[in-house]
Amino acid sequence: MDNKIKLRNAGLRPTKQRIIIADILLNGFNRHFTAENLQNEISISGNKMSIATVYNCLKKFKNAGLIKQVESYTDTAIFDTNNVSHHHFLNEETGELIDIDNNEINLIKLPDIPKGFINSGVDVIIKLKKNN
Amino acid sequence: MDNKIKLRNAGLRPTKQRIIIADILLNGFNRHFTAENLQNEISISGNKMSIATVYNCLKKFKNAGLIKQVESYTDTAIFDTNNVSHHHFLNEETGELIDIDNNEINLIKLPDIPKGFINSGVDVIIKLKKNN
DNA sequence: CAAGTAGTTTAGAACCATTTTAAAGTAAAA
């Protein structure tokens, strides 16, 4: 299994569990998945892994740059009294949001919308980190 | 209290609790807040409200268009084997994500970055709804 | 190779934001 080497190159100890996950994820096809999705696929592949291990591995894979986690603003619901359509700066350190007026951003090129769907809104998030 | 009328116009029964919340939120100043933040402000204003009621009211206010909830992709963590920077379509109905190549989107105008910060990445989410 | 050590896995408990339950309370309609 050359995933053993991939893991080592990424600075991760190639444990049995990590190899099982690498074999499922790192096959060249891109996809989105949750921890639970992955645990199911592990079962289907004839293996068994605790959900804590699935989370542990995903965190390690992410920190090693093998996968990404889809950005989400926050883990708690945030409400906004500004009900005019607008965008946001996100302070990555604190989670704080700052509004951006719609006319401060100009998108000149958008991808084709998938067949059968219409664009129901575009959200732009500009992530901020401290400058120093 | 003219918030009583605002509530009625929005199709909401003006209960004691909803008026308390409207008095706090609908004063013309825009802000972001969580349910817990709001419950604290309710306490500070000398009132007391169960967290379930805070959530109920926020949902009603949102559906009535009085406030917005800041978009977040999902309530569960989503991972992605595509670790090249890219954007996403979000199927609002199912939560499904589809990758958009970075070169399919062109932003020609961005707002000034707040002092002391640098832009550490821009995420674009195009929300999709069924066309019918 | 042996023994030590540092990192990993695990079941189960804990956590925490949010929703549900079901009973009591309140606003509006009849």
Place this chain on the structure above:
DNA sequence: TTTTACTTTAAAATGGTTCTAAACTACTTG
């Protein structure tokens, strides 16, 4: 005024995620 539909509430339940602490395993050093 009575009824009906909606609302509030405390407390329990839910569900995704993290923590705990004990057992285990990969790697290092002698």
